[in-house]
Amino acid sequence: MFESRQRAPVLFEVDAAPVEIINPAAVRPLLLTGDHAGNAVPKSLGDLGLAPGELDRHIGWDIGVAGLTRALAARRECTAVLARYSRLLIDPNRPLGDPQSIPEVSDGTPIPANRSLTENDRRARADALYWPYHRTIDEHIGRLQRLGNVPVVLAMHSFTPALQADVLQEGACPRPWHVGVLFGRDERLSRLLLAALKAAKFMGTRLVVGANEPYSGVTHGYGLKVHGIAHGLPHAELEIRQDLISTPAGQERWAELLAAVLKTVLNHDDLRKVEHY
Numbered sequence: 446m447f448e449s450r451q452r453a454p455v456l457f458e459v460d461a462a463p464v465e466i467i468n469p470a471a472v473r474p475l476l477l478t479g480d481h482a483g484n485a486v487p488k489s490l491g492d493l494g495l496a497p498g499e500l501d502r503h504i505g506w507d508i509g510v511a512g513l514t515r516a517l518a519a520r521r522e523c524t525a526v527l528a529r530y531s532r533l534l535i536d537p538n539r540p541l542g543d544p545q546s547i548p549e550v551s552d553g554t555p556i557p558a559n560r561s562l563t564e565n566d567r568r569a570r571a572d573a574l575y576w577p578y579h580r581t582i583d584e585h586i587g588r589l590q591r592l593g594n595v596p597v598v599l600a601m602h603s604f605t606p607a608l609q610a611d612v613l614q615e616g617a618c619p620r621p622w623h624v625g626v627l628f629g630r631d632e633r634l635s636r637l638l639l640a641a642l643k644a645a646k647f648m649g650t651r652l653v654v655g656a657n658e659p660y661s662g663v664t665h666g667y668g669l670k671v672h673g674i675a676h677g678l679p680h681a682e683l684e685i686r687q688d689l690i691s692t693p694a695g696q697e698r699w700a701e702l703l704a705a706v707l708k709t710v711l712n713h714d715d716l717r718k719v720e721h722y
Contacts, residue, residue: 453489453566455573460487463577467518467525469585474594475523475711476585479514479601480538480578480668481507482527487573493533494557504551505531507603509690514601516700521707524585525601528578533559535570537578538600538668582672595717597634598673599707600627600666600682603690604659623647623689625655627662627682629669630722634679635662637710647702659684677719 456463465483484506486493492500499505511527518525528537533556539546547567549559582598589596607619624642628635635656642654662669666682673680683703690696710716 453569455489455569456487457489460489461485461529463529463574464581465527465529466581466585467515467527468522469524471518471522471524472589472592472594473521473523474589474596475521475707476582476589476596476598477514477518477523477525477601478582478598478668478672479507479510479525479527480536481532481602482511482514483529484531485529486531486534490534490558493531493559495554499554500531500533502552502554503603503605503687504554505533507532507601508687509685509692509696510601510603512693512696513603513685513690513699513703516696517601517703517707520700520704524589526578526582526585528574530574535567535575537575538602538666540667541567541571541575579668579671582668586672586676586678595719596678597711597716598669598676598678598680599634600668600680602682602684603687604684606686606688620659620686621653622655622658622684623652623686625658625660625684627657627660627666627669627684628680629662629666629674631674631680631720633715633720634681634710637713637715638681638683638706641706641710645702645706648698655684674722677721679716679720 484500514525535547547559549556586596626635626638639654639656642652645652662682669680669682685699690699
């Protein structure tokens with residue numbers, strides 16, 4: 446039997462828009478993105494079949510990123526684009542078709558609503574949630590470019606304090622970094638961020654800063670590839686440890702720190718030109 450081309454709606458009028466835009470008219474050449482900032486689920490999909498509290502775990506979103514990014518955008522007076530809906534519905538930071546784009550299991554937790562999806566189901570989620578987010582980022586890149594700027598794209602993420610034991614088949618492995626900077630071929634922004642973060646102090650102590658830790662920007666960071674490399678713009682991804690930004694106070698402290706770091710970094714001449722690879 447042929448599959449119907451009709452796609453069931455994912456979002457209805459009662460649902461929030463898929464994208465939150467902070468400071469949409471800002472002119473500073475810095476664009477913050479939050480691929481996993483939200484953990485909302487459309488009314489039509491209920492709780493995805495998950496037990497209470499599962500969506501609040503790291504499988505549902507990047508803990509602390511939304512509050513941190515809003516605070517940082519306010520301090521730097523720049524635009525930020527945040528995905529409102531949970532990465533479990535469809536992950537904006539993975540290419541469509543990736544096995545983990547719509548995961549059936551995440552960190553050992555089955556996702557009942559993601560089982561036995563048809564191709565039309567997958568396309569409906571992409572149309573409702575995935576493409577609006579990426580289009581919005583590109584629209585603001587274009588807006589800033591039309592002002593004569595070369596916008597810097599900085600993706601905001603957070604990571605768990607330790608790898609889970611079931612991932613390693615042994616005891617959990619602590620992750621010592623306070624913050625990681627992810628990058629690929631274009632190292633203009635990452636090089637400056639790494640130097641500035643290593644020189645900074647957080648609550649009186651030196652930061653433990655990872656270069657392409659806890660993940661590699663070469664193999665991860667799909668969003669950076671389509672919005673950074675594809676446009677030839679300076680770009681990088683920040684990964685902040687979740688226990689440091691899980692509270693409003695922690696988010697404010699890190700926003701203050703990152704605002705100071707970016708104030709210095711963004712003045713560098715290397716970030717004022719487009720590089721085509």
